[in-house]
Amino acid sequence: MPVIKNTLEIDERGFIFDPQTGSSFAINKPALFIMKELKAGLPLRSLQEALQKKYGIDSKIAKMDLADFVRQLTKLELLNPDKVSPLD
Amino acid sequence: MPEKKLYEKPTIVRNMQGSMNKLAGARQRQQCGEIAGISVNELVKGFGSPLWVACEEELRLKYKNLYQAFSLRYPKVTIAYSYKTNFLPGICALFHQEGAWAEVVSGFEYEIALSLGVPGSQIIFNGPYKTREELERAVKLNSTINADSFEELYELEEIAEKLGRKVKVGIRINMKLYEANWSRFGFSLEEGDALRAAHQIAQSGNLTLSGLHIHIGTQILDKDIYRRMVERLLEFYQEITSQYSEITIEYLDVGGGFASSNTLHHEWISGEYVCPTFEEYADAICIPLTSEFSKAGHMPRLFLEPGRALVDECIHMIATLVARKDLPDGQRGLVLNAGINLLPTSYWYRFDIKPAATHNDAAGGGIAERVHLYGPLCMNIDCIQENALLPPLRAGEHLVIRNVGAYNYSQSWQFIRLRPAAVIITGTSVEYLRLPENTDYIMQLNRIPEHLAHRSG
Numbered sequence: 071m072p073v074i075k076n077t078l079e080i081d082e083r084g085f086i087f088d089p090q091t092g093s094s095f096a097i098n099k100p101a102l103f104i105m106k107e108l109k110a111g112l113p114l115r116s117l118q119e120a121l122q123k124k125y126g127i128d129s130k131i132a133k134m135d136l137a138d139f140v141r142q143l144t145k146l147e148l149l150n151p152d153k154v155s156p157l158d
Numbered sequence: 159m160p161e162k163k164l165y166e167k168p169t170i171v172r173n174m175q176g177s178m179n180k181l182a183g184a185r186q187r188q189q190c191g192e193i194a195g196i197s198v199n200e201l202v203k204g205f206g207s208p209l210w211v212a213c214e215e216e217l218r219l220k221y222k223n224l225y226q227a228f229s230l231r232y233p234k235v236t237i238a239y240s241y242k243t244n245f246l247p248g249i250c251a252l253f254h255q256e257g258a259w260a261e262v263v264s265g266f267e268y269e270i271a272l273s274l275g276v277p278g279s280q281i282i283f284n285g286p287y288k289t290r291e292e293l294e295r296a297v298k299l300n301s302t303i304n305a306d307s308f309e310e311l312y313e314l315e316e317i318a319e320k321l322g323r324k325v326k327v328g329i330r331i332n333m334k335l336y337e338a339n340w341s342r343f344g345f346s347l348e349e350g351d352a353l354r355a356a357h358q359i360a361q362s363g364n365l366t367l368s369g370l371h372i373h374i375g376t377q378i379l380d381k382d383i384y385r386r387m388v389e390r391l392l393e394f395y396q397e398i399t400s401q402y403s404e405i406t407i408e409y410l411d412v413g414g415g416f417a418s419s420n421t422l423h424h425e426w427i428s429g430e431y432v433c434p435t436f437e438e439y440a441d442a443i444c445i446p447l448t449s450e451f452s453k454a455g456h457m458p459r460l461f462l463e464p465g466r467a468l469v470d471e472c473i474h475m476i477a478t479l480v481a482r483k484d485l486p487d488g489q490r491g492l493v494l495n496a497g498i499n500l501l502p503t504s505y506w507y508r509f510d511i512k513p514a515a516t517h518n519d520a521a522g523g524g525i526a527e528r529v530h531l532y533g534p535l536c537m538n539i540d541c542i543q544e545n546a547l548l549p550p551l552r553a554g555e556h557l558v559i560r561n562v563g564a565y566n567y568s569q570s571w572q573f574i575r576l577r578p579a580a581v582i583i584t585g586t587s588v589e590y591l592r593l594p595e596n597t598d599y600i601m602q603l604n605r606i607p608e609h610l611a612h613r614s615g
Contacts, residue, residue, distance in 0.1 A: 095173060
């Protein structure tokens with residue numbers, strides 16, 4: 071299960087700050103929703119369902135978008151590297 | 159039941175510091191869901207993607223505006239549409255309906271004009287290579303011929319002799335006006351070749367010098383270059399008409415080169431802010447002309463040969479995103495189904511590219527992704543645009559690459575994939591300008607020698 075680095079500052083207005091690297095990021099609202107749920111420890115399968123329900127999107131889009139977003143987080147090194155596992 | 163939130167693809171972008179442009183990072187929120195009132199989705203549904211889409215009303219308006227700008231400032235103006243810019247017959251026919259002559263630079267283009275019913279006398283034949291047969295036909299059909307070389311003048315002399323009549327000919331002149339070098343076309347003013355050409359024609363018993371032609375380049379953003387060009391052309395006009403009293407210059411052909419609002423790669427400011435208006439070009443060209451000829455008894459006709467300025471902004475391309483790529487250097491790439499073989503002017507232009515679907519601020523919060531837009535060709539140079547700022551897009555979404563009417567269809571090439579259809583929107587109807595290519599069309603000229611026709615083993 072991907073876990074957000076617990077040192078990340080996540081601002082409600084879509085501003086992310088990584089104090090370990092000094093990097094900052096901008097995210098859109100669906101991304102903010104995902105990051106908050108990941109930080110709260112929601113498993114991916116549940117998160118996909120939550121995303122579908124919140125935005126009324128179909129399961130294929132939710133699955134693809136979520137996988138792509140987690141991939142982005144991984145490459146930006148915003149996930150805890152010890153706890154990332156392949157997506158289902 | 160709770161209200162569904164507006165959604166767009168979740169995305170995250172790294173904030174960059176030190177941008178030199180105050181507008182950098184600003185998200186272009188406009189989408190282009192319709193072209194001339196027809197939804198992009200409907201167009202794709204009916205005609206496929208990628209797709210060239212022309213807008214008839216805009217094309218006609220461009221022509222009218224250009225003609226008006228010049229004809230209000232100079233009494234004898236003729237526009238000859240530059241076929242090479244986009245020789246889709248439907249586009250050429252539209253301009254002929256508006257009154258345009260044809261400006262062609264090859265026998266192939268000449269034949270398109272004839273096939274559209276353009277009289278030979280309303281065809282201007284330019285270009286550095288005209289075959290003997292092409293020249294002879296143009297002479298017989300009383301076309302305006304602008305000679306590009308001494309060799310061509312000799313050919314024309316022979317043709318005139320063979321036909322037993324005098325042949326009118328114009329000469330293309332080149333001059334150094336700015337950094338771009340167009341000296342390979344026509345006769346150099348500075349080197350004295352333009353005067354030598356005029357002399358050769360004057361000495362010939364078979365030719366008559368009837369016009370002076372110049373074409374100073376393309377996407378000329380500095381209107382002042384035209385003013386300097388006309389002033390020097392008029393100096394040359396004075397020189398030859400005073401030297402050869404028998405010469406009557408019937409026309410001055412100042413070519414084209416007027417810019418469209420597209421943005422060149424090296425420009426910091428968007429092309430729409432730096433592109434001169436038709437009126438500004440007309441002032442630059444017509445003020446010196448009227449000053450020269452208003453008191454003279456003779457006023458030569460002014461020929462214009464626009465292409466880009468007429469068609470570029472009136473034809474767009476719809477393309478579809480087929481894949482996303484995270485590149486090893488942290489950048490992102492989007493693969494489109496339209497490549498540089500369909501959009502060769504991507505080498506020069508930073509296109510105005512907009513998503514077809516609405517990406518709502520309420521969901522996006524203004525986040526733009528910086529992406530490289532690649533085409534579908536298996537070659538590394540197939541990049542439509544680097545560092546485009548677009549909302550987060552997913553495969554299947556359509557994009558509109560705007561203002562691609564000039565030198566894209568006419569320079570497109572068939573490579574790996576078949577070229578798509580072109581359509582024109584007229585009011586609420588959409589009709590083909592060109593059908594999509596199919597394998598039979600591409601293969602029909604091929605032949606397999608008998609000894610290669612059988613597979614071994």
